[in-house]
Amino acid sequence: MFDVLAIASRNLLRYRRRTLLTLLLIVIGMLAVLLFIAVAGSFKSMMVGQITDSVLGHLQVHRKGYVASIDNLPLNLNMKPQMVAKVEEALKQNPAVETWSPRVKFGGMFSNFAETTSIRVNGIDPAREAATTPLLPGRMVDGEKAGALVGRGQIVIPLLLARGMKTGVGDTVVVVATNRDGSVNGKTFVIRGILEGVTGPGGRDGYVHIDDARELLRMTEAEVSEIAVRLKDFSRLERTNGQIKQALEGLTNKEGKPALEVHSWADLSPFANLARMIDLMTLFIKIMLVSIVLVAVMNVMIMAVFERIREIGTIAAIGTPPSRILSLFLAEGLMLGLAGTVTGMLLSLAAIFGINVWKPTFNFGQQQNLVMAPTIAAGDVLTIAALVVVVAVIASLQPAWKASRMDPISALRHV
Amino acid sequence: MGLVTASNLTKTYRVGDIDVPAIKGVNFAIAASSFVAFVGPSGSGKSTLLNLIGCLDHPTSGTLKVLDTDIATLDRRAAARFRGENIGFIFQDFNLIPVLTVFENVEYPLRMVQLDGNKWPAEKRRARVLRLLDAVGMTDQADKRPDQISGGQKQRVAVARALVSQPKLVLADEPTANLDHDTAYRILELMKKMRDDFGTTFVFSTHDPKIMGEAETTFTLEDGRLQNGGSHV
Ligand SMILES: Nc1ncnc2c1ncn2[C@@H]1O[C@H](COP(=O)(O)OP(=O)(O)OP(=O)(O)O)[C@@H](O)[C@H]1O
């Protein structure tokens, strides 16, 4: 009993070694792509998670122009309470927003009464900040992880600062800052905790209570420098970003220009470029897979057609329709692709599972011993699998077409 | 009116800028259920003529009618269909499909060529293949692959394959050229028996004088021209 698929599979088995070599190429290609996607993808999402969930939040809202001069932490570009209320109203309206945290940011001098250095400080509402950046409490290397992030009169400082100034939890320190009018003010704080630094902007900032910050800066109103926003679903970042932008567009300044700006984490962190590089490399490695499969299958199929010219002449002469000759060879490419895909898929999944059991660790910037836990979405696996099969069929298209168009007389005469 | 009629049939190959006339205006008719040989020296045009009758090639001029169809009107696909339905082929080198068993080789035209699946349901197909294998004496070799049987046996299988879909006409270009004399003779006998059993018209070519004698009608080709109007033995 036989039909197109049976004949095709027998022809593949006829040149067992060649078929196996081609399969090997496809399998190696699949392994490379799926492992890369899994490892690089989980590295990327882990790093993005670190950045958004411990410092930046998913989105940030500022007064127009703030981000451009964020290095100076300009106090004259804070949002006024009425504006903050409007932003909060817009955020409340958007169902994709989980929560947000208003911050007062400023630069100041930090003194342990013996030495003085500069410090960047975030004035925060501890509960809201913890909800917006849930990994922040976990960065506390000294001091209680549990409980409010900072209370009134307390400060949390970055590890490098604590080391450099030889201060620790429980010490009393002074923070001195210049307010927007140029007058200087100081305030004493007790060190509540020491924070492990993270790579990227804001990764070495200190934290005080927002009311202390306003007091230190002698604010007459409840101004806010930035609002960090956390979304319910990170994958809907782009869309929500657009929606919030649109909702805030209506808030204009005296010149009639938009008064606010909205940035996603990617606009604010240089790691976004690394993430884009990873995406680009994923694309390149996919292109390589496609080329490998294309060349390997096409090579085999061209050889198959060439070796079987007389056979093709025979079946054409006895009346096999050209379309059926075409499908005979396409079926061969298809089965080659399918066999390679299934094997490659199983091996890749096994390898990914193996890495998860083995749990290798890696370091990134200040973070150490991050556990590599590659995962791959079923959709990605299926897309790659479909891609390989489709490419295998496309690669057989030209040889199969050639076979189906062969003139029976010259094919039969071929030696 | 014959099964095959040629009038003023010519075939000229074009090689570069040079015309090579292979068939130079021939007229003949082949009657149904006849056993016909085209003979002649090498290069006289036998293969060219058989290819034309087999709708594998188009005439340069003149007309060739096979089963009342003017073969010049057939395009690639129509010609393939026409061959599959009406003409069986036996080749000099047997040309069995190496990955298929003897049984499957005989079955091939019924499964892969005849696209009308209703015409050959599984049961009927199997009975037909077994009948043909029996007729050519290959029943006990049915499960072997072509590389496991002898040349003569291969040609028997090829005869069965050519006849399996009940064609009106079987064409065989030098069917015995690769066989020793005894085997060649037996293949000819087999073909003739098939003609007797099934009423199929056989047209073959040969340049072996001993084999020519087996034909009932012989056309002698010489340099692309017929030497006689078809001599009957
Ligand atoms: N494809 C072709 N291109 C050019 N010339 C051809 C072609 N096929 C055949 N010829 C020429 O046509 C003539 C007849 O060839 P053909 O093959 O029909 O002879 P034949 O009688 O079958 O010979 P043989 O007994 O050797 O098989 C020869 O001169 C041959 O060279």
Ligand SMILES: [Mg+2]
């Ligand atoms: Mg010849």
